Amino acid sequence: MENVDYIIVGDGYAGLFFAHQLIKNNKSFVIFSEGRKSASQVSAGIINPVVLKKFTTFWKAQEQIDFLKTSLKEIESYTGKNYLIESPIHRIFHDENEQKLWLKKSENEELVNFLDKNFGHLNVVKNDFNSGKVNQSARLDVNGFFTGLFSFLNEREQFINEKFDYTQLNASDSTYRNFNFKNILFCEGMGVKDNPYFSNVLVNPNKGHQIKVKLSQPIPENITIKKKHFLFPINDGLYFYGGTYDREQLHHHIDETAVEQLIKGLSEFYPYDFEVEEVNFGFRPTVKDRRPIIGRHPEHPNLYVFNGLGARGILNGCYFSKSLYDFIEENIPLHEEVSLARFE
Incomplete structure (x- = not known):
């Protein structure tokens, strides 16, 4: 034994x-x-201290962010690589009301270190009302x-x-x-x-789909774009876009409705041609x-x-x-x- x-x-x-x-x-x-x-x-692999639908944060967000960065440095000591990708989230605003809400929430003590008050304009994608950067956000090289x-x-x-x-x-x-x-x-x-x-x-299972796409026009590097879902570059010229949330369609195969939802969501702010190269899904255990x-x-x-x-x-x-x-x-x-x- x-x-x-x-x-x-x-x-x-x-x-x-x-x-x-x-x-x-x-x-x-x-x-x-x-x-x-x-x-x-x-x-x-999104590392995000902000709920980007309502511009709120969550329990122990700052403590969790700090602890993760320390832990990834410790892991680097024996794997030889730090898997943290400094790729901040830029949330595309739907309208002026979202801009105002973002600025209002940025005064909140819990959010002041996360919501950047300086809006920016992104190249390539549609962002008529600009975008807001989430400070301290990043990605894990999954x-x-x-x-x-x-x-x-x-x-x-x-x-x-x-x-x-x-x-x-x-x-x-x-x-x-x-x-x-x-x-x-x-x-x-x-x-x-x-x-x-x-x-x-x-x-309870929450099924999430994501797609890997080839874009005809590349987006700016070193950022993660968020509107309905997240878009960012991965490898081999591909981009990740996802993921969906579904508590109803829990079968163990690809749901074409979810794929269509992702294609539609990406098309709303990416005005050029793209091809879906791969589809994946998983079941998040939620409480x-x-x-x-x-x-x-x-x-x-x-x-x-x-x-x-x-x-x-x-x-x-x-x-x-x-x-x-x-x-x-x-x-x-x-x-x-x-x-x-x-x-x-």
Whole structure:
């Protein structure tokens, strides 16, 4: 039998950012991955402290932004690359009323560091009422992040490309196949519904589509454009545009209606020809109160869940991985707003 401090089940943002906490603290662990792309791996990677529909912010936004930047520098120390892309969001205004609302909200203490008061005009795209820049916004190099961390973990023989088999888990003896573990953490996204220990966790699927397009006229580099959805350059001359939100059409194949919605949304502000080269979708695990779900199993004290990251998987996954680690290792109570116990 091999002794490990942790088994992590799931290879999305929750699992990898928690793995980072374990690496920092010299804990032994293995990660089980199904080997298929999760919602995290097809996500836009947007790092955004502002809700761009209403120009509001969210709980612990500044703390999460600061913690993420620190964590990515720490990850760089062992992968050799910083995956932060300094590509600020420029929100295209629909009309003068949005401009006025932006300026009004920029005086708010919670938003003063995020909403730039100086409007700009973007080249190539339609922005008759200019655009507002979101300070401290950026993107994660999603492909680089997952490729780099998977490679690092593979080299250390900590990455197991295999579907986790719940029938092989003996929670009472803390064993799984040939592993003795101290703790096991389930970070499975919507896969948690198949987990016999945490199947009652209250997460709901939110299906998101995104497209990769080839533009006939390139947009300015090093920015992310937002109107209905996000548009930014990726690689090989392609651009990412997405993603949609759908709580109704939850089948496991591409929804052409969502693709049409994206094509229409891009056409509204991009006046030139473009071609759709690729379509992807994933299921975000969302929670009614828009807070992550973190906690310990009521009957098996070394089984934990980390789920419900929603559309802010990067910020939530990074910030609350530390909260979970401190809860397990230091017995520091979880904030009641993210604790699994809030549903009891």
